[in-house]
Amino acid sequence: MAFGEVDGYPEGSLFESRDEVRVAGLHRHLVKGIAGRPDEGADAIVLNQGYEDDVDYGDLVIYTGEGGNDSSTGRQIADQKLTAGNAALVTSELNEYPIRVIRGYKLKSPYAPQSGYRYDGLYFVKSHWTETGKSGFEIIRFELNKFNGHQLPPHSNQNLPLGNDNPEVRPSVVNKVVRDRAVTRSIKEMYDDKCQVCGIQLACEGGNYSEGAHIKPISKVHGGADKLKNILCLCPNHHAQFDRGGFCISDDFSLIGIEGRLNVHPEHQIEISNLQYHRNLFPSLLRDG
């Protein structure tokens, strides 16, 4: 894979066909939406209608994974799996690889080009999850956020990158969910900064460190509440793992995917439906467990 910008084709570059996009080096395939390999990651996607569940907010895209659809009608006829291009996108998520986004004229979105294809810059996969699509089958969805601020230099996997001695500081606009810090504070106090999964209390200079982790994500797409009933006190490791489907929690607080049981304070009233919502985002754990 070759991640990042391609010389000579800045954001906004227009192309008449997928073949022109391919020859330019922006996306290696002629038909497939995702360009990538499970072990190496994905470096480009094309948004061009494709799936009935796609959403396009411009800088924020909800992209549906590949597979399970009838090639002639495009309709979903089976569950999608975390393999091939979908697995490649997850690899890019875990490693924060940049993904070139190309929009095509068939896309039902105000951001679609009138004709042909347009390269729209670099995005990162912020998260992925599974849900039941409009078709009734499981689909894998990816939230992609545009990387604002500048063009990343082109890179390949071939050589060790040199990096920068003086990395630049640039202002960039991010869409932040406005969190109530007092809620996070009180959950951390309730547990004295001890992780509800492993009990670790991470000692730093001047105090302990823990994180408030939302069970049902509070992003625009999922709409979880920023309230105690939807927040856990976790160490950064278990927070990272929980958000990325490394484990889930059953209604009796036993853990799925890893050993153990969630420690719950008597005054901490967790809303069970939020645990259910989170489990549904990562159904492979339930199947494999």
Next chain:
Amino acid sequence: MAFGEVDGYPEGSLFESRDEVRVAGLHRHLVKGIAGRPDEGADAIVLNQGYEDDVDYGDLVIYTGEGGNDSSTGRQIADQKLTAGNAALVTSELNEYPIRVIRGYKLKSPYAPQSGYRYDGLYFVKSHWTETGKSGFEIIRFELNKFNGHQLPPHSNQNLPLGNDNPEVRPSVVNKVVRDRAVTRSIKEMYDDKCQVCGIQLACEGGNYSEGAHIKPISKVHGGADKLKNILCLCPNHHAQFDRGGFCISDDFSLIGIEGRLNVHPEHQIEISNLQYHRNLFPSLLRDG
């Protein structure tokens, strides 16, 4: 402490004296710069000359801690300690508590008010470290970043906060250091996502997760390089702990503050002076260890 905005005193409110600031409920003291307690955190600071090492970039403030200065001349005559107001600011850092920033007329900065005092909104402590000040004595410095985007509601420690069922999503501008993702990628590949401190490989859905941690921070203030010689592959826990002075690394890669030794790949040429720079940020570890 009472964190956050105070009703009736929006950002930009002007005051003739410290006493007016105090009566308004913005800062509890008449002379001290930091309002806070080590165990509860700090909720407000006044920038008003004070220390010769202070820096004011507006939305980014480098604030010098308290103590060690002669009360009549203001000159530094002893090392500062991580106690009292300084410890309160660290508690606010670890818990992400908002801090009201008030600028006074004596401040040598383009952002100082012409006379009296001005409430300038909420900031967060991004990091703290120790350095040798212009005086030759150790001072503790705090990087504060302005919380952009909106006014946080007022809060006290008295009751459990209610939080929000539908937290708002707002665009806000952040100053990001432009990191070369290819550098982080290659460090994670080199170690196969295994933490160089504890060896953990954090399993998530679809792959493993690790983080690229800079040894000498790459923020504007510290100016570390975004290169392999300045990056470690760490799990989120050890990354959080390393950045917050929970442990340091000696030149022979043995750990200071926690047990163990850094695992270093033969092709990973860590610049030893960066380890030294990081150790100097947290000298209490060396003294206590």
